[in-house]
Every structure is written in C-alpha cells, then in structure tokens.
Amino acid sequence: MTPPQSPGPWTRARTWLQAHPRALDAALAAAVLVCMIVGSFADPGRHGGPKWGTHTPDALSLTLMVLGAGTLVLRRARPMIVLAATGALSLVELVTGDPRTPVAMCAVVALYTVAARTDRSTTWRVALPTMTVLTAAGMLAGPLPWYAQENIAVFAWTGMAAAAGDAVRSRRDFVGAIRERAERAERTREEEARRRVAEERLRIARDLHDVVAHHIALVNVQAGVAAHVMDKRPDQAKEALAHVREASRSALNELRATVGLLRQTGDPEAPTEPAPGLHRLDELVDTFRHAGLPVEVARADHGAPLPAAVDLAAYRIIQEALTNVQKHAGRQAKAEVSVVRVGPDLEVTVLDDGRGQDAPPQDGGGHGLLGMRERVTALGGSCTAGPRYGGGFRVHAILPVQNRARQATEETQTGTRTEPRTQTQTQTQMQTGNRV
Structure with missing residues (x-):
C-alpha cells in the first residue's frame, strides 16, 4: 500500500491562509499599497506606454495611499465601512491631490469585496453611486480634462470590480447549492436505507412471531395431553408426543428459513423452500x-x-x-x-x-x-x-x-x-x- 503523500508547500500555505483570513487581508493590503506606490511614480504616456521617473507623489498622496491600504485589512469584517472610507479617500485624491496617483485602487478592492459578500441588488445599489460619484468628481472637479483617460479608468475599474465580485458570489452560491443538493441526496439515501432496514426487521419479526406462537402453542397443548393420559392411555400419549415432535420439526424448519434471510455474504446457502401460502x-x-x-x-x-x-x-x-x-x-x-x-x-x-x-393470561398480551x-x-x-x-x-x-x-x-x-x-x-x- 502506497503511503499518503504530504501536501506541498502551496497547499499548506493556502490552508493556513484560509484558516487565518485576517493575515490574508493584511497581505492583500500590503500588495495593494506596493502597487499604488509603484504606479504613482509612472506618468501614463499617450504613445509608447508609461514613462518612469517623470512623476513623484507628494506627501498628501502617500498619506492617502497608506490610509486606503490600511483600511483594507478590515474589508471582510466591515465591507460597507471600508468601501465608504476608501471611496472618501479616493474622492479627496481626485479633487484636491494629483489624480494620477492610483488611490482609487483601494476603492476598487473594497467594491469587489462588497459585491462578493452581499446579494446582487445590494451590489448594484452600492456600485452605481460609487462609480458615478468618483467618475463625476474626476471629470468635473479634478485638474485634468473631463475626457482624460484617468477619469475613464476610474469608471472602468470600479465597474469591473462590481461585476467580478458579483460573478464570484454567484459561483460560490452555485457551488454551495450543488453541495447542499448532494448532501440532501446522501441524507435521503441514508434515510431510505434505514427505512428499508426497519421494514425488513419488522417483517422478519412478524414472521418469527407467527412461527413461534403457532408451533409453541401446539407443542404446549399436545404436551399437556401427553402428561394427562400418560399413565392410563399410553398409546394416546405416544400419539400426542409424535405431534409434539412434528410441530417442533416444522417450527425449526420455518425458523431456519426465516433466519436465513439474515445471512451475510459467504454464509452457507439459505433454504430454498418457498414461503407458505394458501396452498x-x-x-x-x-x-x-x-x-x-x-x-x-x-x-x-x-x-x-x-x-x-x-x-x-x-x-x-x-x-x-x-x-x-x-x-x-x-x-x-x-x-x-x-x-x-x-x-x-x-x-x-x-x-x-x-x-x-x-383465568385470564398473566403475560398481558402479545x-x-x-x-x-x-x-x-x-x-x-x-x-x-x-x-x-x-x-x-x-x-x-x-x-x-x-x-x-x-x-x-x-x-x-x-x-x-x-x-x-x-x-x-x-x-x-x-x-x-x-x-x-
């Protein structure tokens, strides 16, 4: 037999992160902060891609990025509060700071979390105002022209975050529903098996009662007759004892046939005598x-x-x-x-x-x-x-x-x-x- 293989490092890491969600949120917040800081040093170019070294974030932008990333640590416990906080920080950056600084990335992650942890109607009731307010603030109150690609990017990223979170929630609900149906089907099979076992036990109990009660009653009567006539009429006593022997043999045969139903695989074959009937x-x-x-x-x-x-x-x-x-x-x-x-x-x-x-029976009935x-x-x-x-x-x-x-x-x-x-x-x- 092959010994079980130990899980790999990635499997162990994923299991540990699932058991410690706050650590996973802290790691995500740190990654978002690094991405925002690195992106703040780039000036998006119109042709040829972004240009590095031509743009430096100011102190306000760095403060807003640190605060926004820090609030993401609580995104699972307080998703709505985190979305409101990151949305407010992004709004401040779009209006008063440098709109090229990607502080809105925190709001995108928070909006994704809300969409993934709530229902669809709540998602769009929250996502539409967030998308509208942030985009309108950048277009109407920001220093850049309203058609600047930074403003369009805010609208696009917030919309994709809401859609992606809703898709993840839908898939999770779908998988949960499939798992629940499978568990319900398994419980139903187990209940059906228990019910069939109970019915079979009841049927066997009825057969055993019928066999034992019938034959033992006959044995009791014939034994009483034999005891009564043993001294005066031995021939009649012998006949009664013969009936006792016949009833005992019939009882044993029927008991053997009934108990044969309880045999397991590999046991000797059960009797093949047909069940009794009106014949x-x-x-x-x-x-x-x-x-x-x-x-x-x-x-x-x-x-x-x-x-x-x-x-x-x-x-x-x-x-x-x-x-x-x-x-x-x-x-x-x-x-x-x-x-x-x-x-x-x-x-x-x-x-x-x-x-x-x-005299009435003393056993109280059967x-x-x-x-x-x-x-x-x-x-x-x-x-x-x-x-x-x-x-x-x-x-x-x-x-x-x-x-x-x-x-x-x-x-x-x-x-x-x-x-x-x-x-x-x-x-x-x-x-x-x-x-x-």
Missing part, C-alpha cells in the same frame, strides 16, 4: 385438528393464483387467528375459516364460539393482532378483530389483489412509492379484544 392451508388446519381444535374450512377463492405478498399474508392471518383460538377460546371451542374472493379483494374470516379461558394489522395495512387492506355477539371471537381481513398488482405496476413505471399509513392511523381499523 398449505389444509396442512395448517390439520395441525390444529391434531391438537384437538375442530376446524371447518370453506373456500370460494376459485383457485386463482395470488400475489406472493397477499398469499403469505392470508396464510399468516389464519395461522395467528387459529393460534389465538387454541390458546384463549377454551377446550370446547370450534373454529371456522373462510377464504372468499370478492371482486378484486380476498376476504379472510376466522370465527370461533369459545367462551375464553377460566403482538399477534398488531402483526396481522401491519401485514394487512402494508398491502392496502383493512383488518378488524373483536368479540362476537353471543360469544366467541371474529377476525376479518380484506386483502386487495388486483389493486395491489396495479399499484406495484404503477410504482415500477413511475418510480414512486406510496408510504403505508402510520400505526396511529390504522389502529382505528381494528377493535382488539383480550387476545395476543
């Missing part, structure tokens, strides 16, 4: 029947293929609802499951006639109903859950099928995405009972 509804219902819960199923979905998200959501809703029936409805409860295709929607309903447990609501809301549907009149519990979910597919197509074509409603907005769609 496994009979298998799901059989697990509850083996656990002692009578379940009746009625389907009128025409066997039409469903989008993967809708198929998985319908399966998980039925799984969670039947798990709640198994845990909370009581031993004599029965459950009914219906899956009906109504126009562009798929309606899933789970009913039970249970009276509830003799996240089953919340997970169902989040699944349905993410698909743009609605979900209600609550006690039935006369006893029992009802879970009813409406899952859009065609609308969801059309929305996905539109999002792909337009590159937009509709954000799901917040939890507070969707809580009114569900009336929760005392179930997890």
Whole structure:
C-alpha cells in the first residue's frame, strides 16, 4: 500500500491562509499599497506606454495611499465601512491631490469585496453611486480634462470590480447549492436505507412471531395431553408426543428459513423452500385438528393464483387467528375459516364460539393482532378483530389483489412509492379484544 503523500508547500500555505483570513487581508493590503506606490511614480504616456521617473507623489498622496491600504485589512469584517472610507479617500485624491496617483485602487478592492459578500441588488445599489460619484468628481472637479483617460479608468475599474465580485458570489452560491443538493441526496439515501432496514426487521419479526406462537402453542397443548393420559392411555400419549415432535420439526424448519434471510455474504446457502401460502392451508388446519381444535374450512377463492405478498399474508392471518383460538377460546371451542374472493379483494374470516379461558393470561398480551394489522395495512387492506355477539371471537381481513398488482405496476413505471399509513392511523381499523 502506497503511503499518503504530504501536501506541498502551496497547499499548506493556502490552508493556513484560509484558516487565518485576517493575515490574508493584511497581505492583500500590503500588495495593494506596493502597487499604488509603484504606479504613482509612472506618468501614463499617450504613445509608447508609461514613462518612469517623470512623476513623484507628494506627501498628501502617500498619506492617502497608506490610509486606503490600511483600511483594507478590515474589508471582510466591515465591507460597507471600508468601501465608504476608501471611496472618501479616493474622492479627496481626485479633487484636491494629483489624480494620477492610483488611490482609487483601494476603492476598487473594497467594491469587489462588497459585491462578493452581499446579494446582487445590494451590489448594484452600492456600485452605481460609487462609480458615478468618483467618475463625476474626476471629470468635473479634478485638474485634468473631463475626457482624460484617468477619469475613464476610474469608471472602468470600479465597474469591473462590481461585476467580478458579483460573478464570484454567484459561483460560490452555485457551488454551495450543488453541495447542499448532494448532501440532501446522501441524507435521503441514508434515510431510505434505514427505512428499508426497519421494514425488513419488522417483517422478519412478524414472521418469527407467527412461527413461534403457532408451533409453541401446539407443542404446549399436545404436551399437556401427553402428561394427562400418560399413565392410563399410553398409546394416546405416544400419539400426542409424535405431534409434539412434528410441530417442533416444522417450527425449526420455518425458523431456519426465516433466519436465513439474515445471512451475510459467504454464509452457507439459505433454504430454498418457498414461503407458505394458501396452498398449505389444509396442512395448517390439520395441525390444529391434531391438537384437538375442530376446524371447518370453506373456500370460494376459485383457485386463482395470488400475489406472493397477499398469499403469505392470508396464510399468516389464519395461522395467528387459529393460534389465538387454541390458546384463549377454551377446550370446547370450534373454529371456522373462510377464504372468499370478492371482486378484486380476498376476504379472510376466522370465527370461533369459545367462551375464553377460566383465568385470564398473566403475560398481558402479545403482538399477534398488531402483526396481522401491519401485514394487512402494508398491502392496502383493512383488518378488524373483536368479540362476537353471543360469544366467541371474529377476525376479518380484506386483502386487495388486483389493486395491489396495479399499484406495484404503477410504482415500477413511475418510480414512486406510496408510504403505508402510520400505526396511529390504522389502529382505528381494528377493535382488539383480550387476545395476543
């Protein structure tokens, strides 16, 4: 690996000057003073360029040049005051002194600073009077003829200073706007990445909850049955333990498939088993029947293929609802499951006639109903859950099928995405009972 190269002397000097702007202003003021003093010894010639040694500045001109250059040290902190001071010194030189002395150079630098550090309207509100006053003073009150090139030079240099300062300010604002847009785009990408990570974590959490709650509930029921009949009916106890083993194996398989989503690059391949859906509804219902819960199923979905998200959501809703029936409805409860295709929607309903447990659960509830609501809301549907009149519990979910597919197509074509409603907005769609 090549070691990093140290910055050159020019880079170090520029970095130091940027960190000490007052030193840079002092150096600029000294340079302007040197240029003014050197230029004051030259007499501009009409032909052949300037003539040196024919002109010597007087004491007033030297004093005005020193004062004008000295005020430039404060040009960043007080640009308007510095412009007024240098403009006044230049005006004195044009009227009472030798107009060939370039004191107006200080006013040119000050005007550039004002233009570079303010807005355009302020620049021209200040530049036009400065240009007009200095040029008019040289033409009308100075000792030289009004058409002298020194007077024209004052007008030209002040105008170019204002234009150059405005151009520098515009470029700086343009670069700043580009940098701000880049930073905003970077923040937007980071926020989008965090949002996607949060959504994925929430989805995995829902899957883990559904898998664990369903299978552990079945294991708990079958283990209780085995313990109850172990002494008197060992054959039935063996059958219950076989169901416990099967439910445990299914739980491990689904957990392995879900946790496989969290694998990093280079890890062993995750299971390739497809996600569960309504095609496994009979298998799901059989697990509850083996656990002692009578379940009746009625389907009128025409066997039409469903989008993967809708198929998985319908399966998980039925799984969670039947798990709640198994845990909370009581031993004599029965459950009914219906899956009906109504126009562009798929309606899933789970009913039970249970009276509830003799004693309320001690854990205060879980996240089953919340997970169902989040699944349905993410698909743009609605979900209600609550006690039935006369006893029992009802879970009813409406899952859009065609609308969801059309929305996905539109999002792909337009590159937009509709954000799901917040939890507070969707809580009114569900009336929760005392179930997890």
